[in-house]
Amino acid sequence: MEIIKVLIVDDHTLFRNGLRKLLESTEGIEIVAEATNGLEAITQVAITSPDVVLMDIAMPEMDGLDATREIHNQFPRVAILLLTMYDNEEFLKKSLEYGATGYLLKSVSTQELYLAIQMAAKGQPYFSSSLSRRMINKFLDGRAPSLIPQDIYSVLSNREIEILRLITAGKPNKAIANRLCISIKTVEKHRNNIMQKLEIHNVVDLVKYALRSGVAHL
Numbered sequence: 504m505e506i507i508k509v510l511i512v513d514d515h516t517l518f519r520n521g522l523r524k525l526l527e528s529t530e531g532i533e534i535v536a537e538a539t540n541g542l543e544a545i546t547q548v549a550i551t552s553p554d555v556v557l558m559d560i561a562m563p564e565m566d567g568l569d570a571t572r573e574i575h576n577q578f579p580r581v582a583i584l585l586l587t588m589y590d591n592e593e594f595l596k597k598s599l600e601y602g603a604t605g606y607l608l609k610s611v612s613t614q615e616l617y618l619a620i621q622m623a624a625k626g627q628p629y630f631s632s633s634l635s636r637r638m639i640n641k642f643l644d645g646r647a648p649s650l651i652p653q654d655i656y657s658v659l660s661n662r663e664i665e666i667l668r669l670i671t672a673g674k675p676n677k678a679i680a681n682r683l684c685i686s687i688k689t690v691e692k693h694r695n696n697i698m699q700k701l702e703i704h705n706v707v708d709l710v711k712y713a714l715r716s717g718v719a720h721l
């Protein structure tokens with residue numbers, strides 16, 4: 504099993520320690536460092552090269568949103584999951600604008616947190632199931648409508664539309680392959696074709712595009 508390297512960023516020591524113990528007991532995850540604010544997070548990303556950053560929002564010196572923007576700009580391959588108590592539309596909007604891979608509430612279950620980390624490490628977005636779908640769709644539906652073709656069905660094949668919907672639903676390649684009775688390599692080929700046709704270069708933007716176009720919904 505490939506090890507996922509995780510950086511924990513939170514200014515509350517008890518929460519940080521508890522999260523570390525929880526994740527260290529999970530097979531396939533290694534905690535490479537901790538940070539107590541956004542500035543420390545940027546430094547630790549440079550030093551430890553994590554696959555996934557679990558980022559709180561409200562922290563001293565530099566908050567998690569500004570840190571997310573800086574890390575995404577400097578280290579675009581690093582996935583960032585906001586892990587916060589704020590079920591807040593403005594924070595969700597900014598996290599997506601600043602390059603976060605996902606947004607989770609601290610009330611999330613252990614199983615969902617682990618799933619989110621796994622998906623983020625693969626470059627796939629994840630939003631906490633307890634988040635309001637209305638909040639997510641309200642933001643995504645209002646972004647860059649000019650980038651959406653008038654008829655997306657003239658751009659993508661029916662099979663590509665089907666796969667795009669499953670990607671947006673958070674299904675990994677293996678699950679898509681099993682559901683459609685095709686090989687994982689075929690799924691990967693379709694995914695690459697979709698992204699080339701739409702001129703999109705990462706899965707997070709692909710999901711945003713699918714939601715804006717109305718082809719798929721969270």
